[in-house]
Amino acid sequence: SIQKKWWKEAVVYQIYPASFLDSNGDGLGDVPGIISKIPYIHSLGVDTIWLSPIFASPQKDMGYDIADYRSIHAPYGTVEDVQKLIDQLHAHKMRLLMDLVVNHTSDEHEWFKESRSSKENPKRDWYFWRDPKIDANGKRKEPNNWKSIFGGSAWHFDETTGQYYLALFLPSQPDLNWTSASMRQATYDDMRFWLDRGVDGFRIDSMNLMSKHPDLPDGKVINDEPYQSGAEFFASGPKMHDYIREMRTEVFDKYDAMTVGELGFTKDEQSVSEYIASDRHELNMLFTGDIVDMDFGAEAKYGRDDFHPRKIRKITNLWQTAVPKFNGWNTVYLDNHDSGRSISRYASDAPEHRAASAKLLATYLLTLSGTPFLLAGQEIGMANLGKDYGADAYIDVEGKNYYNAVLAARGGDESKMGDVLREMQLKARDHGRLPMQWDDTSNAGFTTADAKPWMTINKDYKDWNVASQLNDPDSVMGYWKKLLVLRKTDTDVFVYGSYTALEESETGEMVLGYEREFEGKKIVVWLNFSDVEQVVPATKYESMSALISNQEVKVEGAKLTLRPYGAVVLQDGLQ
Numbered sequence: 001s002i003q004k005k006w007w008k009e010a011v012v013y014q015i016y017p018a019s020f021l022d023s024n025g026d027g028l029g030d031v032p033g034i035i036s037k038i039p040y041i042h043s044l045g046v047d048t049i050w051l052s053p054i055f056a057s058p059q060k061d062m063g064y065d066i067a068d069y070r071s072i073h074a075p076y077g078t079v080e081d082v083q084k085l086i087d088q089l090h091a092h093k094m095r096l097l098m099d100l101v102v103n104h105t106s107d108e109h110e111w112f113k114e115s116r117s118s119k120e121n122p123k124r125d126w127y128f129w130r131d132p133k134i135d136a137n138g139k140r141k142e143p144n145n146w147k148s149i150f151g152g153s154a155w156h157f158d159e160t161t162g163q164y165y166l167a168l169f170l171p172s173q174p175d176l177n178w179t180s181a182s183m184r185q186a187t188y189d190d191m192r193f194w195l196d197r198g199v200d201g202f203r204i205d206s207m208n209l210m211s212k213h214p215d216l217p218d219g220k221v222i223n224d225e226p227y228q229s230g231a232e233f234f235a236s237g238p239k240m241h242d243y244i245r246e247m248r249t250e251v252f253d254k255y256d257a258m259t260v261g262e263l264g265f266t267k268d269e270q271s272v273s274e275y276i277a278s279d280r281h282e283l284n285m286l287f288t289g290d291i292v293d294m295d296f297g298a299e300a301k302y303g304r305d306d307f308h309p310r311k312i313r314k315i316t317n318l319w320q321t322a323v324p325k326f327n328g329w330n331t332v333y334l335d336n337h338d339s340g341r342s343i344s345r346y347a348s349d350a351p352e353h354r355a356a357s358a359k360l361l362a363t364y365l366l367t368l369s370g371t372p373f374l375l376a377g378q379e380i381g382m383a384n385l386g387k388d389y390g391a392d393a394y395i396d397v398e399g400k401n402y403y404n405a406v407l408a409a410r411g412g413d414e415s416k417m418g419d420v421l422r423e424m425q426l427k428a429r430d431h432g433r434l435p436m437q438w439d440d441t442s443n444a445g446f447t448t449a450d451a452k453p454w455m456t457i458n459k460d461y462k463d464w465n466v467a468s469q470l471n472d473p474d475s476v477m478g479y480w481k482k483l484l485v486l487r488k489t490d491t492d493v494f495v496y497g498s499y500t501a502l503e504e505s506e507t508g509e510m511v512l513g514y515e516r517e518f519e520g521k522k523i524v525v526w527l528n529f530s531d532v533e534q535v536v537p538a539t540k541y542e543s544m545s546a547l548i549s550n551q552e553v554k555v556e557g558a559k560l561t562l563r564p565y566g567a568v569v570l571q572d573g574l575q
């Protein structure tokens, strides 16, 4: 039987601090803005906030490049503001997760400044420094062929000491060397700094990149490009689990802290189980990237691969079935700040389907086993920027780097960039970072009317905003609230119930269906991931009644008709 834990019953609301609410008219969201909205967030029925990084940072990667983990990026506020946030959340019986970015730091972090200053510096080995290789022409060359996740080589030459340092993301995000015990201890001190102030846990960024193969070997060559992924040598390396166990005993266990690890590049069941199987005592749960990558190309994010409901069926069935087998726990999520909004990619943001789609995805998130994470704005059906926005609407470094690389390869001809723009319109990280749409006043109530928001505000805000849905039980927000009440009321079946997939032969290829059950209480869920009506057999469920749905529910002749993007939940034994 499953052990009950607070973090299994939690529902987490991710806030991207720059984009939530600007309290002082500088066009950038801030901590006081978040504090002022605690009653709103609480009223939704979620109980935990995950805050993307708010620490001192030159903001080359929107705060995922931290210069000092113990102070706050001044435009966001102060440590005192964060203390107030923590205290007020706790007063509402809510919790706070912070982003722990310790695979790398900013190059402006004191540690890196010291490390780069000389080969003899005690912090030299806190980062990866290697001598150049020499190519056939006697020219300096990178120590290996690894490609940065944001493009180009992952190695950068530093004149001061004539060596290269490793940076898997931006050149200004040097990778920390976790083999250094003193570096690890300093990092644990930083974690305790926040846990001592009452933070309830961490989302651990790029977690499985912390252990690399000790020899840093060349990545497998799969094309004629100068740099190759190399992920097989920098993801889930040999010491990964030692580091996690050390973090647990040194830090997390002392605070009952919740941990959710971001796991890139590692997707197979066996490796995943090693992080979250309960008998290993490592992490509480993970983000495996597969659910946000369903329309990524095989080799590149912006390659084309259409979403098909079969993909969500496969991934959902895989983890819903695998995780209980090793007695673990996991997250359920569809959105974060690193991609386009799921409504625009996996369902539909067309006006006639948008509300139904938002409710369909909410039903998915809140009826599965695992801790649900939603991204602020999801509760009102916020969507991607539309097709009429040009390349200049996108300002995030990942998408821009990609766009500019392709543009250069195409001779700088903007008229040849249609295909790339189309992919960016679906997947660019900017969409997950759009300013929150609070009301229909200018700047969507995100900042003052005369301020210049730090990034594009989606012009659909006049129709899609918090104010217009707040008191409407039939709105997307109203639906989220109802579902959240159900999940909190019938925790046993919603959170701890078993999962049984309905086969594709029972539902058709466009519909995802499953049952959840706990000691005679049962729900059955059908989700139509298509824009046409679907009919599913319901003979087995004739005695059950509707619990929640985004459409009218009628079981006729033992058949159930699902509207386009229809979601139906039937119940038995829930009162």
Ligand code: TEU
Residues within 6 Å of the ligand: 061, 064, 065, 101, 149, 169, 205, 206, 262, 264, 301, 337, 338, 339, 398, 429
């Ligand atoms: O992302 C880790 C990661 O692997 C990214 O490459 C992600 O897959 C990509 O952004 C998808 O487009 C984390 C953070 O979530 C991201 O915002 C940071 O930029 C990155 O780490 C570096 O800290």
